[in-house]
Amino acid sequence: MNKKYCIGIDLGGTNLKIAVLNHNCGILSKEILPTQSFPHKEALIEALVSSVRNKLISQEFGNKISGIGVGVPGPVDYIKGVVHYFPNIPGWKEVPLKKILEKKLGLPVAIDNDANVMSLAEYYHGAARGLRHVLCVTLGTGVGGGLILNGTLYRGAENAAGEIGHLPLNLEGPSCNCGGKACVEVYVGNHRILARARRIYKKDITLEELSVRANKGDRRARDIWRNAGIQLGTVFAGAVNLLNLDAIVIGGGMANAGEVLFKSIRQTITSRAMQVQAKRVRICKAKLGSNAGIIGAAILAAEATQRF
Amino acid sequence: MNKKYCIGIDLGGTNLKIAVLNHNCGILSKEILPTQSFPHKEALIEALVSSVRNKLISQEFGNKISGIGVGVPGPVDYIKGVVHYFPNIPGWKEVPLKKILEKKLGLPVAIDNDANVMSLAEYYHGAARGLRHVLCVTLGTGVGGGLILNGTLYRGAENAAGEIGHLPLNLEGPSCNCGGKACVEVYVGNHRILARARRIYKKDITLEELSVRANKGDRRARDIWRNAGIQLGTVFAGAVNLLNLDAIVIGGGMANAGEVLFKSIRQTITSRAMQVQAKRVRICKAKLGSNAGIIGAAILAAEATQRF
Numbered sequence: 001m002n003k004k005y006c007i008g009i010d011l012g013g014t015n016l017k018i019a020v021l022n023h024n025c026g027i028l029s030k031e032i033l034p035t036q037s038f039p040h041k042e043a044l045i046e047a048l049v050s051s052v053r054n055k056l057i058s059q060e061f062g063n064k065i066s067g068i069g070v071g072v073p074g075p076v077d078y079i080k081g082v083v084h085y086f087p088n089i090p091g092w093k094e095v096p097l098k099k100i101l102e103k104k105l106g107l108p109v110a111i112d113n114d115a116n117v118m119s120l121a122e123y124y125h126g127a128a129r130g131l132r133h134v135l136c137v138t139l140g141t142g143v144g145g146g147l148i149l150n151g152t153l154y155r156g157a158e159n160a161a162g163e164i165g166h167l168p169l170n171l172e173g174p175s176c177n178c179g180g181k182a183c184v185e186v187y188v189g190n191h192r193i194l195a196r197a198r199r200i201y202k203k204d205i206t207l208e209e210l211s212v213r214a215n216k217g218d219r220r221a222r223d224i225w226r227n228a229g230i231q232l233g234t235v236f237a238g239a240v241n242l243l244n245l246d247a248i249v250i251g252g253g254m255a256n257a258g259e260v261l262f263k264s265i266r267q268t269i270t271s272r273a274m275q276v277q278a279k280r281v282r283i284c285k286a287k288l289g290s291n292a293g294i295i296g297a298a299i300l301a302a303e304a305t306q307r308f
Numbered sequence: 309m310n311k312k313y314c315i316g317i318d319l320g321g322t323n324l325k326i327a328v329l330n331h332n333c334g335i336l337s338k339e340i341l342p343t344q345s346f347p348h349k350e351a352l353i354e355a356l357v358s359s360v361r362n363k364l365i366s367q368e369f370g371n372k373i374s375g376i377g378v379g380v381p382g383p384v385d386y387i388k389g390v391v392h393y394f395p396n397i398p399g400w401k402e403v404p405l406k407k408i409l410e411k412k413l414g415l416p417v418a419i420d421n422d423a424n425v426m427s428l429a430e431y432y433h434g435a436a437r438g439l440r441h442v443l444c445v446t447l448g449t450g451v452g453g454g455l456i457l458n459g460t461l462y463r464g465a466e467n468a469a470g471e472i473g474h475l476p477l478n479l480e481g482p483s484c485n486c487g488g489k490a491c492v493e494v495y496v497g498n499h500r501i502l503a504r505a506r507r508i509y510k511k512d513i514t515l516e517e518l519s520v521r522a523n524k525g526d527r528r529a530r531d532i533w534r535n536a537g538i539q540l541g542t543v544f545a546g547a548v549n550l551l552n553l554d555a556i557v558i559g560g561g562m563a564n565a566g567e568v569l570f571k572s573i574r575q576t577i578t579s580r581a582m583q584v585q586a587k588r589v590r591i592c593k594a595k596l597g598s599n600a601g602i603i604g605a606a607i608l609a610a611e612a613t614q615r616f
C-alpha cells in the first residue's frame with residue numbers, strides 16, 4: 001500500500017496545530033489546541049500524541065500515513081531530534097522529542113525549528129517556489145530566519161544557521177537577549193515597535209492597529225514602519241551582498257504592515273547593497289500565512305522519509 | 309594518455325603568475341611577470357598566451373595538461389567566462405576571456421574571481437581542509453571574501469556571493485566605493501589603516517612596519533590592529549550567526565599583523581555571536597600565502613574538466 005500522507009505539527013507559543021496533509025501538501029484535516037492550556041510539558045506531549053493516534057486509527061487516513069514532522073519554537077538538534085529549549089514555553093530542556101514520539105506512535109518523526117520549517121513551506125509551496133537562493137524571515141516577537149541555498153535548506157555546522165535577527169546593525173548599541181549587542185532584533189522586535197508607538201500615541205496600541213493606521217495614511221504610524229524598514233533593509237543589504245540571494249520572503253505578524261514597510265526595505269537595499277546583488281533580489285511577502293508551520297512540518301516529514 | 313596536470317594562472321594587480329601543477333596541486337613550474345609592465349589588455353593577454361604555449365610545447369608537460377584556470381581581480385560571469393571589469397587594472401570591460409584563451413590555446417579554460425579561487429585553494433589544500441562551512445577572507449586594499457558551504461564553493465544567484473567586506477558595520481557611516489555606506493571595508497581597508505597610522509605617528513608607515521611594531525609591543529600600533537579586529541569581528545559575528553560556520557580563514561597582507569589582530573577578532577566574536585555559533589567557529593590564518601591564487605586556479609580548472 002502506498003503511504004502518501006504526512007502529519008504536520010506546528011508547536012507554537014500560542015497554538016498547537018496538528019494536521020494531515022496529502023503529497024501535494026493539501027490540508028485534509030486540521031486541529032488547533034491552545035498551547036497555554038497544557039500545564040506542563042508532559043500534558044502537551046500527551047495531547048499531541050492522542051491527537052495523532054486518533055488520526056492513525058481513523059479509516060480515512062489510518063494506514064496511509066508515512067511520517068510525522070514537527071516545527072518547534074526554539075533551537076533543536078535536528079539530527080538527534082532533541083529540543084534544546086523553548087524561549088517562550090517553560091519546562092523544556094534537552095527533550096528527546098523525536099525518540100519520545102517515535103516510541104509512542106511507531107512512525108518516523110523529524111523535528112526542526114519554526115523558521116526552518118517555514119522556509120521549507122515557502123520554498124516548496126509559497127513565495128519562494130522555483131527560486132534557488134532565498135532568505136525567509138519571520139517578523140514577530142523576535143526576528144527569525146531560515147536559508148534556502150542552492151535549492152535546499154541550509155543548516156550550517158550545527159543546525160543553527162539563519163539567524164538574520166542577530167546581525168549587528170551597529171558597532172555599539174543596546175544589549176540583545178542572545179548575549180550580543182546591537183543586533184537588528186533589538187531595534188525592530190515587536191516590543192520595540194509597540195514601545196515606540198506607545199511613546200508617540202501616549203497609549204497602548206496593537207500591532208494590527210499600527211498597521212491599519214499606517215495603511216490609512218497616518219504619518220506617525222508610517223514613520224515607525226519606514227524606520228523599521230530602514231533598519232531591517234540595512235542588515236538585509238549585508239545578507240544580500242554576502243549571499244547574492246534571489247529573494248527575501250518576509251512573514252510573521254509585522255509583515256501585515258504592508259507596502260510602507262516593504263517599500264522602505266526595498267529602497268534601503270537598492271541604495272546600500274551592491275548593484276548586481278541589489279538588482280537580482282526580490283523582496284516579497286510570505287504566502288502561506290498561519291498554515292506555513294503545518295505545511296513545512298509535513299515537508300520535513302516527507303523529506304526525512306524520502307517520499308516526496 | 310592520462311592528462312593529469314593543470315595550468316593555474318593568478319592575474320593580480322601587481323603580478324601575473326603562471327604555473328603548472330600536478331593533480332595534488334604540487335607546483336612543477338612557476339613564472340612571475342609584473343602586471344604593470346603590459347601597457348594594455350591585449351599585451352597582457354598575449355604575454356599570458358605565450359607563456360602557456362611554451363608550457364604546452366615543452367616535453368616535460370606538453371601533452372599532459374588537461375585545462376587552464378584563471379583567477380582574476382574583479383567580478384566575473386563564471387558560466388560564460390566573461391570579465392565584467394577590474395577595479396584596479398584599467399581597460400577591461402566585459403572581456404570574454406574564456407573564449408579568447410580557449411580559441412588561442414585549444415584547452416578548456418575556467419575563470420573566477422580571486423576570492424573564490426583563494427577559497428578553493430584553502431579548502432582543498434590549506435587551512436579550511438576537511439571543514440564544510442567556511443568563510444575565506446582576504447584583507448588587503450579591500451576586504452574580499454569567498455564562501456564554502458556544504459563542502460562546495462557557494463556562488464549565489466549570479467556568482468556575486470561572498471562580499472563580506474560589504475556588510476554594513478553601522479546604520480549610518482561614510483560612503484563606500486561599492487555605492488553603499490558604512491560597509492566594514494570603509495573602516496578597515498588598507499588605506500584607512502595606513503591613514504590612521506599616519507595620523508598617530510606623524511609620518512608615512514607601511515603595513516609591514518605597523519605589524520612589526522605591534523608584534524614588538526608598541527601600544528599605539530596594537531591599538532590600531534585591536535580596533536580593526538573589533539570592527540571585523542562585529543561583521544564576522546553577523547556572518548557566523550547567519551551561516552553557523554566551521555571556520556573563518558583570513559589571508560591577505562593585513563593577516564600578517566598576527567596575534568593582536570586575530571585575538572581581537574576572536575574576542576569580539578565570542579562576546580557578540582550566539583553561543584552555539586560562537587563556540588563552533590574557528591578563526592585561523594590562511595596557509596597558502598602567495599601561492600593560493602595559482603593553486604586555486606588549478607583546482608578551478610580541474611573541477612571544470614572534472615579530472616580531480
